[in-house]
Amino acid sequence: MTEILSGLIYVLSFYNLLLIAIGMLLGIFIGSMPGLSATMAIAILLPLTYGMEPASGIAMLASLYMGAMYGGSILAILINTPGTPAAAATGLDGYKMTQNGQAGKALGVSLISSFVGGLIGAIVLLTIAPLLGKVALQIGAVELFAIAVLGVTIISSLAAGSAVKGLLAGTLGLLISLIGMDSITATPRFTFGNIYLFDGISFVVALIGLFSIPQALKLIEMDKPDVKVNKINDKILPSFKEMFKMRGTLLRSSVIGVFTGLIPGTGGDTASWFSYNEAKRFSKEKEKFGTGHPEGLAAPESANNAVVGGALVPTITLGVPGSSTTAVLLGGLMIHGILPGPTLMTEHADVAYTLIWAVFLSCFFMLGIGLLYTKVAVGVTRVPPKVLAPIIVLLCVIGTFAVHNSMVDVMIMFGFGILGYFMDKLSIPVAPMVVGLILGGMLDTSLHQSLKIGGGDWMIFLTNPVSLVILLIAGITILQSTPFFGKVKSMMKK
Template identity: 75%
Template sequence: MNEIMLGLANVLSITSILAIIAGMSLGLFVGSMPGLSATMAIAILLPLTFGMDPATGITMLTSLYMGAMYGGSILAILVNTPGTPAAAATVLDGYQMTERGQAGKAMGISLTSSLVGGIISGIVLLTVAPLLGQVALAIGAVELFAIAVLGLTIIGSLSTGSVIKGLLSGAIGVLISLIGMDPITGSTRFTFGSVYLFDGISFVVALIGLFSIPQAFKLVEKDSEKVKASKIKGKMLPTWKEIKSFKMTLARSGVIGVFTGLIPGTGGDTASWFSYNEAKRFSKEKNKFGTGHPEGLAAPEAANNAVVGGALIPTITLGVPGSSTTAVLLGALMIHGIMPGPTLMSEYADVTYTLLWAVLISTLFLFGLGLLYTRLAVGVTKIPSKILAPIIVLMAVIGTFAVNNSMADVMIMFTFGIVGYFMDKLNISVAPLVIGMILGAMLDTSLHQSLIIGDGDWLVFLRNPTSAILLFIALVSIIQSTPLLKKSINLFKKEG
């Protein structure tokens, strides 16, 4: 209880409130701009948190995450273009309402639904995460190794496109994490004689390159057509009667969002489509979906904001990121010397509980700032892509140089940026690579410690019941996603 109240006090401090406002404002802007993402913005802003208290820095980045989840709906409703992948389902009914001259009402429903989804997310996070954190205290090196393996396999198998490509991406991330000095023996690995690589590849530098430079390239490649956004007129917020008419949809979608976020590799886009389909299935007016039906707009918007809390639960309790965005948030903890893992909630309780409260408090600020920003959004969405692209590159260079005041970091950042760009062209997900870089260190250290415990016997992982179960789940996760197995099952069904 003391830790919970300490986290609340940290979030309600003047410094944290200003950080929430700054993060939320930037999140709304990023989410409402085509081609930009919360992950990219958080990666670029990481160096700015160096001089901040860890709790304040994490609070700002969390509010940015929450703001971007809602901001994606602004472009979807006004321009018929999702600002983020999570807003793809919002287009179906949101833009139809705009076509009927109800853009303001659509934005109001979206904002209200995001508020409800965020509150559900925050409450679940505050109640479930501490309970799981107590369980996590019993986890040792052997179990930690199994958790790291499970995290890698799930992320790889659920990545976009080929399973093999996803696992390959994760494996590359692990190899990158091994560059530098061995944490146990002190010997150097993959440094090629370069003193610069003795400390390994800076996680922040890699993140900025992977997420900012490819986005800038994409913006340059886009057509320079001006966006034609509809004006927002009239009353925005829905009446209490209108909210009551789809209250069950809001509650159901919020729960769907939380549970979807719990599954590593999924995200707001999966939750949005799932909740939209469920809302349509339970609705008495199924034929109205896709024609500008408020219920069809409320469902995905409640779900995509609820995903935030769900994705943070495995991130905080186990140190396994639920998405690429939460992976970057873990990176923010790492640059402040806070190592992710099951001991996070016990050893760094003040920062962790501040993060839990930040989700709930930032949701409340989202409602107020969202009302102010939404009417300005029409002008913001008209900023040409070719102006945004150089700004992103400039911010990436400044942020990278600020890490160690080194031009070598800037060169490495651009290298990762080019790699990320071609990975996107080859339909190879970057998320597993990021997860691999984070979990690689945990995997490396826990493997050494486990083998010491087992006197060099690899069967130590199978003798431990928890470890054996987790490794079995990891194996099943890979096998069931293998195309060869799917073909065999389909062939067996046909012959049967």
């Protein structure tokens, strides 16, 4: 208890509060730029913390992490160009709300949902971090495979209009995720002898191409913009009554975000699609999803910010990064001579609890700074389409090149952009393809590892109680999406 209070007192100093505010402002700004993720932002700004006290520097980086997760939603809502991979699901309903003349409400719902998700993640981090850290450590390859299979079932519910087109896009995403060296056997797959493909296709590169380039091309084709938000005419902050109606979605999505963050190798993008799917599954207005439904916006936004608290649990308690961003944060701790792991919360309690309180307080800074920033960000839509389009392309090139400092990545990004453009023309949904890209690598690696553990016996997935339960849920999810289940459900209602 003494360590918790000392961490709170330390973080409440003017200097540390200023650093948290700066981190939040930088995070929101960088997050709202296409392709510039939280991981890149922390990696770039890490040298700035060398001259700071370890606790102060890590607190600023943690605030930047939270800000970047929220910032990615702003351009996704305004011009359907996600700033970060985690914001891809946000654009499904967020951009539709902008088209419907509800840009202010969309930005407000996103901000409040991010605040709620981040706060729940921070409370979990503060209260039950050691316990949840142990739970995360118990998730092995067999359980991870079952979780990946459950994730693949999302494809069926995201394929609005045509299940066949959705499955086609999802399968293509899974195949693309397998490009590169096999993680177990080191055998090249689908590389066609090209050494640049041995490392596989970067998910960030693919996502920038699929979402940003088609939007830029559509802007070029426009004579007049389909959406022009010169100013926000509707109220930004939604009423308490409106948000209270979505309390189930916010809580469920935040819990999904926390537990997704706990699992190493996953992140805000996975949590966003999971939560969107579950929000649609439990909603009484399923048909409104994808048409500008606030609930479809609140779900991914609360989840991707809750991931921050969840991902930091194994990072702080066990020294196991829950995401690529927390892996960079681990590097920041080690630069300051602090070894992450079970001893962190005892030997360096001041740093650990300052970091935890910084995550908690950054949520409130996000609420204030985010409200001011969204009013400025709306100016993006005042730019003429034919001017905005090359700006988007330029930002995409910069963001893509920054991933690996490679022009090959830029060419791959443009390739995905052309693919995404024609998919849009043919009414093939991109969302299932994104899910396939996210989960393909996890599915492949965990399958190999599980079969090695089970000696090649596929029954290992059914003898493990956790994976059995998850696979049963996946099976039920598939059945729910079939026409037969829909007919049975309608007959039961009659």
